Amino acid sequence: MIRGVLFDLDGVLYNGEDPIPGAAEAVEQVRRSGVVSRFVTNTTSRPRSAIVAKLAKFGVRAAPEDILTPPVAAAAWIRSRADGSAALFVPAATRAEFVGLEATGDESEVRYVVVGDLGQAWDYKRLNAAFRLLHGRPQRRLVALGLTRFWQSSDGANLDVAPFVAALECATGCTATVMGKPSKEFFLQAASRMGLAPEELLMIGDDLRVDALGAKRAGLRSALVRTGKFRPSDLDGDDLPDWVLDSARDLPALLANGDQ
Numbered sequence: 001m002i003r004g005v006l007f008d009l010d011g012v013l014y015n016g017e018d019p020i021p022g023a024a025e026a027v028e029q030v031r032r033s034g035v036v037s038r039f040v041t042n043t044t045s046r047p048r049s050a051i052v053a054k055l056a057k058f059g060v061r062a063a064p065e066d067i068l069t070p071p072v073a074a075a076a077w078i079r080s081r082a083d084g085s086a087a088l089f090v091p092a093a094t095r096a097e098f099v100g101l102e103a104t105g106d107e108s109e110v111r112y113v114v115v116g117d118l119g120q121a122w123d124y125k126r127l128n129a130a131f132r133l134l135h136g137r138p139q140r141r142l143v144a145l146g147l148t149r150f151w152q153s154s155d156g157a158n159l160d161v162a163p164f165v166a167a168l169e170c171a172t173g174c175t176a177t178v179m180g181k182p183s184k185e186f187f188l189q190a191a192s193r194m195g196l197a198p199e200e201l202l203m204i205g206d207d208l209r210v211d212a213l214g215a216k217r218a219g220l221r222s223a224l225v226r227t228g229k230f231r232p233s234d235l236d237g238d239d240l241p242d243w244v245l246d247s248a249r250d251l252p253a254l255l256a257n258g259d260q
Contacts, residue, residue: 002221002255003200004036006190008181009043009051011206011228012248014058016154020227022249024059029252036194039067040203042146042180042210044116044161045091048072068190070145070180071097074114076189077179078143084111089130090145091118107133115168115176116145117161127164134172142168146180148210152229181207182214191220204251208234212241223251 007013013023030037039062041051048064055062071090075097078086085103087110088095094116095102103110113133118126134140148160165176180186191198198219205211206228215222222241224230225248235244243254 001200002035002202004038004191004194004196004202005030005251005255006038006040006187006201006203006215006220007248008203008205008207008211009039009041009055010151011230012204012225013055013060015152015228018154019058020247020249022247026248026251027060030255033252033255035255036196037066038190038194040181040186040190041067041069042117042148042160044070044094044145044180045119047093047096050093068186068193069097070186071116073186073189074098074143074145074179075101077177077185078112085109086112086114086143087130087133088114089118089126090114090116091121094145110140112141112143113168114143114145115161115165117148118164119158122164127167130168131171134168134174138174142172142174142176144176144178144180146210147176147178147182148180148207150229157229181205181210182217184214184218187215187218187220191218202255204245204248206230208241213239216241223254 014020048067051067052062071094078101086101087103113130134142144165147162149162150157151160191201202221203211203215204223206225212222212224223243223245224241225245227247
């Protein structure tokens with residue numbers, strides 16, 4: 001039985017600056033039904049306080065602790081290991097999640113190279129700096145804040161973090177530790193924070209690979225919505241989500257149906 005829902009944000013509750021009709025009402029209906037809800041996103045460009053404010057603008061109530069982002073998950077993971085500092089290739093707004101972990105000038109202390117979505121701030125010099133920290137240093141770990149390939153804005157598709165992580169993996173021969181969707185660790189951390197078993201959780205998202213299939217591989221149920229970055233070709237393969245919904249507004253009916 002589904003006792004909790006993880007809502008993706010962009011493409012599920014809103015598209016950029018436009019709300020998806022019925023999504024906010026669906027979140028409230030899920031809550032009133034007694035099903036626990038949390039929000040998960042691969043964004044690394046905004047702190048949780050900014051996400052809370054954006055959700056409120058669309059009529060969705062949330063507190064910072066209701067939101068799990070890759071920086072939050074990565075910082076918790078690094079703190080649990082307590083074996084070195086981190087070189088951060090993340091937006092300035094995200095650095096607050098890594099207080100006490102960032103390298104302060106002594107490069108020899110760096111144990112983790114953390115890469116997030118820098119958007120247009122990426123250039124050759126910055127990408128090469130991350131490469132040099134990893135090149136020939138097998139004791140260091142490349143930590144990817146998600147593996148989203150692209151995101152959809154009002155003016156078209158935009159590169160996300162995955163292509164830059166792939167470039168670093170290719171150049172250094174290392175394999176990134178992923179702290180964000182679709183990594184199993186990310187979904188299991190969400191389940192643990194909610195006090196639920198993975199099979200009691202449903203992930204609802206608009207990205208087949210990152211949201212739906214990532215959740216399924218971690219033992220969660222999954223629902224794919226036909227909004228956001230969804231394309232009909234997503235359903236052409238054999239690896240599919242448990243459910244396909246027209247939009248998030250159809251989720252309460254799915255949960256009420258009881259065929260879970």
